Amino acid sequence: MSLDLSVPRDVLLALLPELVLTLWALVLLLFVAWRHQTVRDLRTAGWLTLVALLSTAVAAWWLWWNQAQPAGLAGMLAVDDFRWVTDWLFTGGAALTALISFAYLEREQLLAPEYYVLLIFATLGMMLMAAGEDLMVIFLGLELMSVAVYVLAGFDRKSPRSAEAALKYFLLGAFASGFLLYGIALIYGATGTTNLTLIGVQVGLGGSSVMLLAGLALLLVGFAFKVAAVPFHMWAPDVYDGAPTPVTAFMATGVKAAAFAALFRVLTEGFANAGAWREIVWWLAVVTMVGGNFLALTQRSLKRMLAYSSVAHAGYLLVAVASGKAAGTAAFIVYLVAYTLMSVGAFAVLAAKGRRGESDVLIDDLAGLATRRPWLAFALAVCMLSLLGFPGTAGFIGKWYILIAATSAGQNVLAAILVLASVVSAGYYLPVIMAMYMKPEASDTAHADVWLDRPARVAVAAAVAALLVFGVWPNRLLELAKTAGDSVRPPAAAPVPPPAPPPGR
Amino acid sequence: MYARWVLTVLLVWPLVAAAVVLFVPAPRAKYVALFATLLEFALSVPLWWEFAPTGGMQFVADYAWIAPWGIHYTVGVDGISLFMVLLTTFLMPLSVLGSWSYITKREPGFYALLLVLTTGMIGVFVALDLFLFYVMWEVMLIPMYFIIGVWGGENRLYAAIKFFIYTMFGSLLMLVAILVLYFHVGQATGTYSFSYLHILANLQNLGNVAPWLFGAFFLAFAIKVPMFPFHTWLPDAHVEAPTAGSVILAGILLKMGTYGFLRFALPFFPTVALSETVQVLIVTLSLIGIIYGGLVAMVQPDFKKLIAYSSVAHLGFVMLGIWALTLQSVQGALLVMINHGISTGALFFLVGMIYERRHSRLIDAYGGIARVVPLFAAILTIVSLSSIGLPGTNGFVGEFLVLLGAFRTYPVATTIATTGVIIAAAYLLWALQRVLFNPLDKHENEKLTDLTPRELAVLIPLLACIVWIGVYPKPFLTRMEPAARQFIEQVRGK
Numbered sequence: 001m002s003l004d005l006s007v008p009r010d011v012l013l014a015l016l017p018e019l020v021l022t023l024w025a026l027v028l029l030l031f032v033a034w035r036h037q038t039v040r041d042l043r044t045a046g047w048l049t050l051v052a053l054l055s056t057a058v059a060a061w062w063l064w065w066n067q068a069q070p071a072g073l074a075g076m077l078a079v080d081d082f083r084w085v086t087d088w089l090f091t092g093g094a095a096l097t098a099l100i101s102f103a104y105l106e107r108e109q110l111l112a113p114e115y116y117v118l119l120i121f122a123t124l125g126m127m128l129m130a131a132g133e134d135l136m137v138i139f140l141g142l143e144l145m146s147v148a149v150y151v152l153a154g155f156d157r158k159s160p161r162s163a164e165a166a167l168k169y170f171l172l173g174a175f176a177s178g179f180l181l182y183g184i185a186l187i188y189g190a191t192g193t194t195n196l197t198l199i200g201v202q203v204g205l206g207g208s209s210v211m212l213l214a215g216l217a218l219l220l221v222g223f224a225f226k227v228a229a230v231p232f233h234m235w236a237p238d239v240y241d242g243a244p245t246p247v248t249a250f251m252a253t254g255v256k257a258a259a260f261a262a263l264f265r266v267l268t269e270g271f272a273n274a275g276a277w278r279e280i281v282w283w284l285a286v287v288t289m290v291g292g293n294f295l296a297l298t299q300r301s302l303k304r305m306l307a308y309s310s311v312a313h314a315g316y317l318l319v320a321v322a323s324g325k326a327a328g329t330a331a332f333i334v335y336l337v338a339y340t341l342m343s344v345g346a347f348a349v350l351a352a353k354g355r356r357g358e359s360d361v362l363i364d365d366l367a368g369l370a371t372r373r374p375w376l377a378f379a380l381a382v383c384m385l386s387l388l389g390f391p392g393t394a395g396f397i398g399k400w401y402i403l404i405a406a407t408s409a410g411q412n413v414l415a416a417i418l419v420l421a422s423v424v425s426a427g428y429y430l431p432v433i434m435a436m437y438m439k440p441e442a443s444d445t446a447h448a449d450v451w452l453d454r455p456a457r458v459a460v461a462a463a464v465a466a467l468l469v470f471g472v473w474p475n476r477l478l479e480l481a482k483t484a485g486d487s488v489r490p491p492a493a494a495p496v497p498p499p500a501p502p503p504g505r
Numbered sequence: 506m507y508a509r510w511v512l513t514v515l516l517v518w519p520l521v522a523a524a525v526v527l528f529v530p531a532p533r534a535k536y537v538a539l540f541a542t543l544l545e546f547a548l549s550v551p552l553w554w555e556f557a558p559t560g561g562m563q564f565v566a567d568y569a570w571i572a573p574w575g576i577h578y579t580v581g582v583d584g585i586s587l588f589m590v591l592l593t594t595f596l597m598p599l600s601v602l603g604s605w606s607y608i609t610k611r612e613p614g615f616y617a618l619l620l621v622l623t624t625g626m627i628g629v630f631v632a633l634d635l636f637l638f639y640v641m642w643e644v645m646l647i648p649m650y651f652i653i654g655v656w657g658g659e660n661r662l663y664a665a666i667k668f669f670i671y672t673m674f675g676s677l678l679m680l681v682a683i684l685v686l687y688f689h690v691g692q693a694t695g696t697y698s699f700s701y702l703h704i705l706a707n708l709q710n711l712g713n714v715a716p717w718l719f720g721a722f723f724l725a726f727a728i729k730v731p732m733f734p735f736h737t738w739l740p741d742a743h744v745e746a747p748t749a750g751s752v753i754l755a756g757i758l759l760k761m762g763t764y765g766f767l768r769f770a771l772p773f774f775p776t777v778a779l780s781e782t783v784q785v786l787i788v789t790l791s792l793i794g795i796i797y798g799g800l801v802a803m804v805q806p807d808f809k810k811l812i813a814y815s816s817v818a819h820l821g822f823v824m825l826g827i828w829a830l831t832l833q834s835v836q837g838a839l840l841v842m843i844n845h846g847i848s849t850g851a852l853f854f855l856v857g858m859i860y861e862r863r864h865s866r867l868i869d870a871y872g873g874i875a876r877v878v879p880l881f882a883a884i885l886t887i888v889s890l891s892s893i894g895l896p897g898t899n900g901f902v903g904e905f906l907v908l909l910g911a912f913r914t915y916p917v918a919t920t921i922a923t924t925g926v927i928i929a930a931a932y933l934l935w936a937l938q939r940v941l942f943n944p945l946d947k948h949e950n951e952k953l954t955d956l957t958p959r960e961l962a963v964l965i966p967l968l969a970c971i972v973w974i975g976v977y978p979k980p981f982l983t984r985m986e987p988a989a990r991q992f993i994e995q996v997r998g999k
Contacts, residue, residue, distance in 0.1 A: 390647070391640040400680075404574070407684040412714070415684065419677035426670050430650075434662055438654040478573040 001066040005075025014068065014079050017059040017087050018127055024052030025120045032113040039106055045113035046455075049098045052120060053091040056127075060087040076134040076195070078265065080487035085333055085480060086130040086261045093254045093340045094123040099459035100348040101246040103452065108244065110156060118155075119250070122148035126258035130265070135184045135194040138262045142180065142226070146173050149255055153243040165242025172225060172235040180222030186215030199270040200491040213276055219266065220280060226259035227314045229284050230291035237295075240307035245354060248303065249347035252310040253340040260317055260336070264329050265488055267321065272490035281322040282414060288315030289421040296428050302350055302361045305428055306343070309387060312425060313339055316402055319418050323405040330485025331405040334477060335398030338386060338470065342395055345383040345463040349376055352452045363431050368441030373450055377436040379464045384429040386467050389422050394470035401478075507551060508564050512580040512631050515594070516624050518545055523620035531612045535605060538616035542598040545623065549594040556587055558984050560991040562633060562702070571636070575691075575698040579633040584988025585767055585839065588981070589630040589760055592846045595966070596756045597623050600749035602963045603854050607748050607861055608656060615656055619749065622648040626757050630764060635683045635699040639676070642725075642761070646672055649750065649758065657745040664738075664745035671738040675725035682721035685714065686773070705772055705995075719774040719783070726770055729762030730820050733793040743813035744866075748857030751809065755816050755853060756846035763823045763842055767835075767992060771827070775996040778828075787828050788918045794821030796921070799928030803935070809866045811936055812852045815892065818925055819845045825915070825922055826907035830996060834910025835989040836982055840903035843981070844974065848892040848900055851967040855885050858960050862953050868936055873945030878955045882941045884964055889933045891971045894926055899974035 003010040012019065028048055035041040064084040098119060105115060125145025132138035150173060154166025188194050190212035191202040203212070221232065228236035240248045271277060292312030299305040317335060320328040353361050353369075370377035386395030399422070406415040441447065452460065470477055522541030526534050556563060562581035570578045582590060600619060608615050625645025632638035646669060654665035683699070690707045691697035698704070711718065728735040739759075743751050771778045778784075798817030805811040819841060826838030859874075859881065860866050875882035891898035894905070904926060912919040945951065956964070974981060 385647070391643045403681065403684055407681065407688055412681065412685055412717075415681045416678060419681055420674075423670060423674045423677055426673055427666075430666055430669060434654060434666065437651065438662055438665070473571075475571055475573060478571070482573060 001063075002069045002071040003079050004072040005070060005077060005079070006072055011075070011077070014063075014070075014075075014077050016063060017056050017084075018124060018131070020059045021052060021056040021120060021124050021127065024048070024055065025117060025124065028052065028113075028117050028120060032117060036113050037111070039111060042105060042111055042113050042115075043102065045116045046098055046102050049116040049120060050095055053095045053098070053123070056123075057088055057091040060084045060091075076137050077131050078133040078488075081480075081484040082261075082265070082329065082333075082488045083131050085484040086257070087127050089257055089333070089336055089340060090123050090126040090130070090254055093250065093257065093344070094119055096340070096344040096459045096463065097246050097250040097254070099455040100249065100344065100351060102455045104244065104246050104351050104456075108156060109158075110244070112155075115152070115155060118148045118152050121145075122152065122250070123254065126254055126261075129258045130261040132262060132265070133196050133269075135187065135196065135199075135266070138266070139177075139181060139184060141258070142262070143177060145255065145258060146177065146226075149247075149251060152247045152250070153239055155247060156244050159242070161242035162244065163242075165239045168235050169239040169243075176222045176225030176232075178222075179218050179225070183215045183218030183220075183222060186211050186218065188215075190215060196266060196270040197491045200272065203271055204273045204491070212274070216271060216274065216277055217280070220277060220284075223259055223263045223266075224284060227256050227263070227317070228311050229314050229318060230288040230311065233288070233292070233311045233314075236311055237304055237307045240310065241301070241304050245303070245347050245351040248307070249344050252306070252347070253336075253343050256310070256314060256317075257336050257340065260314075260321070260332060263321060264332060267324070268326075268329065268488050269490060272324070278322060278324055281318055282411070285315050285318035285322050285414065286417055288312070288318055289418060290315075293421045293424040297424060299428065300362050300364070302363050302366070302432070303354075305363065305432075306346060306350070309425065309428065310343070312421065313387075315421070316399065316418060319411075319414055320402045320405050322414060323409040323411060325405055325409050326482075326485045326489065327401075327405040327408055328485070329488050330478075330481040331398070331401035333481040333484055334394075334401045334474070337477060337481075338394035338398040338467065341463040341467050342383040342386040342393075345379055345460050345467070346387070348452065348456050348460045348463075349380045349383070352376065352456070353447075353450050363435055364439070365442075365446075366432060366435040367439035367446070369436040369447055369450070371441065372447040376450065376452065376460075379460050380436065381433050382464050382467055384432050386471070388426055388429045392468070392471045394467045394474070397470060397474045397477075401481075508555060509566055511548065511552065512564050512582065512590075512627075513566055515545060515549055515590070515627050516580070516631070518548070519620040519623040519627075523617040526617045526620065527613050529613065534613040534616045535601060535608075538601045538620060539598060541620060542594075542601050542623070546594040546598055549591060552582070552587060552591065556582070556584075556984060558584065558987055560584075560987040565633070567633075570634075574636075575687075575696070575700075576636045577634050577698070577700060578637060579700060580628075580631040580637075581633050582631055583991075584985040585764065585992070586630040587984065588839065588843050589757070589764055590627055592760070592843055593623065593626045593630070593757050595970075596752060596846060596850055599850070599854070599963050599966065600752050602959060603752065603857060604747065604749040605959055607857060611655065615652065618648040618651050619753075622652070622753065626753075626761070629761050633701045635687070635701060635704065637699075638701075639680055639683060642676055643673070645758070649754070652750045653742055653746045656747045657750070659745075660741070661745045664741040667738045668742040671728050671735070675728040675735075678721040679725035682718040685718060689714075701768075708773060711774070715774055715777050719770060719777040722765070722770040722773070726762040726765035727790075729765065730759060730824065731762065731817065732820075732824065733790045733797060733817070736794070736798075736817050739817065740810050740813045743816075743853075744807060744809045748853060748860075751813075751853040751857070752850045755812070756850040759816060759820055760842045760846065763820065763827065763838070766824070766827055767838075772992065772995045775998075778996065779830075784828065787824060788915055791821040791824040791828070792918055792921055794818060794824070795925035796928065799925055799932060803928070803932040806868060807866050808856050808868050808936065808940070809853070811868070811932060812849060812856065815929065815932070816845065816849055818929060819849070819892075821925070822904055822907050822922065825911050825918065829907075829911035829914040829919075830993050831910040831913050832986070832989055832993065833906045834914070835992060836985055837903050837906025837908075837910055839985050839989065840899070840974070840978065840981060841907060844891070844899040844903045847967055847970045847974075848888055848898075851884075851888040851964060851971070852892060854960075854963055854967070855881070855888065858956065859953075863949065868939050870947065871940040871950060872943040872947060873941070874950050874953055875941040876945055877950060877953045880955045880961075884956070884968065885941065886937060887968060887971065889937055891975065893930045893933050897972075897975050899971050899978075902974060902978045
C-alpha cells in the first residue's frame with residue numbers, strides 16, 4: 001500500500017494509529033469528566049486505556065501488514081517499519097504501566113482517573129516523535145509527551161517529593177525544549193527547511209556550515225537532557241525517585257525510548273553525512289556508561305539505584321547511536337524491547353514492596369524475600385540478571401546486538417568500555433539477588449504485605465516470560481528489528497558512504 | 506543414533522531433572538538428583554568406547570539456532586573434551602552423594618542448581634560455536650554463585666560476589682574479542698558464522714589486533730585457571746563453598762580455564778602465544794603459581810585453604826605443560842587436569858566429611874585421629890600421596906609426563922618446577938602428620954566416628970581411579986594422543 005502524503009486521505013491513513021489513540025483519549029476524557037470519584041471508575045478507566053492501547057497497536061499492525069510505503073514528495077510523516085515497531089513498543093510499555101498502576105493508585109489513594117488520560121496523551125506524543133519526518137513534528141510530539149509526563153510525575157499531590165520531582169522535571173525539561181527549539185531554528189537557518197529528508201540532501205550536497213553544526217549541537221544537548229545522558233542527567237535520580245513508581249517505570253522506558261527513536265531518525269536521515277556528531281555521541285556514551293554505573297554503585301535505595309542504572313542503560317543505547325549504522329537502529333529496538341520488559345518487571349516488584357510513608361525501599365529491605373514470596377523474588381532476579389545482560393535473558397541479546405553494531409562499525413574500544421561498564425553494574429544488580437536469596441528476613445512479618453494484584457501479576461509474568469523466551473529464541477524479534485532498522489536510512493539523493501557488510505548475513 | 510544425540514541428551518537431561526527436583530517434596534530431592542546424575546553418568550559412559558582415537562570432532566550435532574546472526578547449536582567432542590565431559594558426569598553423582606547430610610536447608614533448590622550446573626559445565630566442554638560456548642561459560646556462573654552464596658560458610662556473600670565479578674570481568678572482554686573475530690573472519694570469507702571450526706580454518710592476517718584479542722581470551726581463561734595474580738578469588742570461593750561446591754569448583758570449573766587455552770587461545774593466536782614475551786610471561790606465571798601456591802599452602806591453618814592453594818600449584822603444571830607444546834607435556838597436562846579433578850575432589854570430600862563431624866576445618870583442631878578413625882586416615886593418606894605424585898598413583902603419571910615433555914622446551918623452568926613436587930610433599934605430609942598422627946590431645950576428637958558406607962561409596966570410585974590411572978594410564982593416553990598431536994600441529998604449524 002503506497003501512501004501519497006500530499007493527498008489528505010492518505011495522510012489520514014498514515015496517521016491511523018495516532019488518530020485511533022486520539023479518539024480514545026477524547027472518549028476517556030469525556031468518561032472521566034462524568035465519572036471520577038470511586039475506585040470502580042478508576043478501574044473502568046484503566047481497562048478502557050488498555051483497550052485504547054490495544055486498538056492503536058492493531059492499527060499500526062494493519063499498516064505494517066499492508067506494507068505501507070510513502071510515495072511522492074517527502075512529507076512531514078515517516079511511513080516505515082521503524083515507526084510501526086516503535087508504536088508497538090510505546091503502546092506495549094504504556095499497557096504494562098497501566099497494568100501495574102491499578103493496585104498502586106488504589107493503595108496510594110490516588111483516585112483520579114485522569115491519570116490514564118495523561119498516560120494516553122504521553123503515549124500519543126511518543127508516537128508522534130517516532131513518526132516525525134520533520135523537526136517540527138518531533139518537537140510537537142516531544143512537548144505533548146513532556147507536558148503529560150510533568151503532570152504524571154507530580155501526580156501524588158500529597159507527597160512533597162512528588163511535587164519536587166514534577167517541578168524539577170518541568171524546569172529542566174523546559175530548558176531542554178528550549179535547547180532543542182533553538183537548535184531547530186539554527187538548522188532551519190542553515191538549510192532553509194525543517195524536513196529531515198531535505199536536510200539530509202542539503203547536508204550531503206553542501207557540507208556543513210558552522211550554523212548547522214551549532215544547531216546540531218544544541219539538538220544533541222536537548223536530546224541528551226531527555227534521555228538523561230551524563231552530564232545532563234542531574235534531574236533523573238530525583239525525578240525518578242519522587243514520582244509514583246509506575247510513572248517512574250513509564251519515564252524510564254517510554255520517554256527515553258521516544259527520545260532515542262527521534263534521535264535515531266534525526267541523525268540517520270538528516271545528518272548521516274555530517275560526521276561531527278559521531279565523535280560527540282562517542283564521548284557522551286562513554287561518560288554516560290561510566291558515570292551512570294559508578295553512581296548506581298553507591299546507591300542503597302532500590303528506586304534510586306534503578307534510576308541511576310537507567311542512566312547507564314541510556315549510555316549503552318548511545319553506543320548503538322554512535323555506531324551510526326542500520327545495525328545500531330535495529331539494536332536499539334531489540335535493546336528497548338528487553339529494557340522495557342525488565343524495567344517494568346523491576347518497578348512492579350518495587351511498587352509491591354513500597355508502602356505509604358516509606359517510599360525509600362532499601363536494597364537490604366528485600367532480605368529474605370525469596371523464602372516468603374518465591375515467585376516474586378524469581379521475577380525480580382530474572383529482571384536483575386537481564387539488566388545485567390546475562391545470557392539466557394533478553395537483556396543479553398540486546399547488549400549483544402549493540403556490541404555487534406559497535407564492532408561492525410570498527411568501534412572495538414567503545415565495545416570494550418561497554419562490557420567493562422557492565423561488570424561494574426554487577427556490583428549493584430547482584431546485591432539485590434543476594435539480599436533476596438542469601439540474607440535472612442529482618443522479621444517474620446517483613447514481607448507480610450508485599451502483594452501484587454492480578455493485573456500487575458499478569459504484567460510481571462508476561463514480562464518475565466518474554467524476557468526468557470527472547471533470551472533463548474530471539475529470531476523473530478531480530479528479523480523485525482532488522483527490517484525496521486533498515487527502513488530508517490539517509491535520503492537516496494545524497495552521496496551515501498560505501499556500505500559496510502551487514503552483520504550475520 | 507547414539508552418536509548424534511548423546512551430547513544433546515547430556516545437556517538437556519539435567520535441565521529436565523532440575524525442573525523435577527524443584528517440585529518434589531524436600532526430603533526426596535536428593536534421591537531424584539542422585540538418580541538423575543547416575544543416569545547422566547550411565548548415558549555418558551559409552552562415549553568412552555564409541556570414541557574413535559583419531560583427530561577431529563566426533564558425536565557432532567549441528568542445528569541452526571539464531572539464524573540472523575549465523576549462530577548455530579553445534580556440539581562435539583575430541584580427545585581433549587571427551588575426558589572433561591566424562592570427568593564432569595563422573596563427579597556429579599559423587600557430589601550429590603557427598604552433600605547427602607551436609608545440605609540440610611532448601612534441598613530442592615540446591616540439587617536443582619547442581620543439575621543446572623551440570624548442563625553449563627558440559628556445555629562449555631562440548632560447544633563448537635563461540636556464541637554457545639560463551640552462553641554456557643556464563644550460565645554456569647549463576648548456579649555456582651547461588652551454591653556459594655546460599656549454602657556457603659560465614660563469609661559466603663563476599664566470596665560469592667568476588668567469584669562472580671572476577672569471572673564476569675574476564676569473560677566479557679572475551680565476548681568483545683569473539684565479536685571482533687566474527688567480523689574479521691566474516692569480512693574475509695563472506696560467511697558470518699560463530700562456528701569454531703569455521704573461524705579456526707579462516708583466521709588469518711589479524712595484524713596488530715591479535716595481541717589484544719589474545720589478551721582478552723587470556724584474561725578470561727587465566728582468571729578461571731587461576732594463574733598467579735588472578736587467583737585471589739579461589740581461596741575465598743573454595744573455603745566458603747559447601748563440600749560439593751568446592752569439589753566441582755576444583756574438579757571441573759578450574760579446568761575450563763586450561764581447556765579454554767587448549768581449545769581457543771592457542772589455536773586461534775599461535776603467533777602471539779608463541780612470541781617471546783608471552784612465552785616468558787606464561788612460564789613465569791606458571792612457575793610462580795607452582796612455587797608460591799605450594800609455599801602459601803604450607804602455612805595455611807585451614808585445611809580447605811591448603812587444598813585451595815595446592816590447586817594453584819597443580820594448575821601451574823598444566824599451564825607449563827600446555828605451553829611447552831610437546832606430545833608428552835600436552836598429554837601430561839591433560840592427565841594432570843583429570844588427576845587434579847579426582848585427587849583434589851577426593852581431598853575436599855574428605856575435609857567435608859570430617860568437618861561434618863567436628864565442625865572445624867582448622868588443622869590444629871585435630872591431631873592423632875588416625876587411632877580413632879583408621880579408615881578415614883588410610884584413605885586421606887592415599888589421596889594425599891596421589892596429590893603429591895607418588896609413583897603408582899595417578900598424580901605421578903601426569904606430573905612426570907609434564908616435566909618430561911616440558912624439559913625439552915624449557916629446561917631451566919622445568920628444573921625449577923620440579924621443586925614444586927617437593928614442596929607439595931612438604932605441605933601435604935606435614936598436614937597429614939598434624940591431623941592424623943601427632944598425639945591425640947584434643948578431648949573432642951576421641952569420639953569421632955569413622956566413615957559410613959555412604960561416604961565410602963563416594964570415595965571408593967575416586968580411589969579406584971587413582972589406582973587405575975596410576976598403574977595403567979594407556980587407555981587415557983591413546984585416546985588423547987591424536988587430539989594432542991593435532992593441537993600441537995595447529996599451534997606450531999601456523
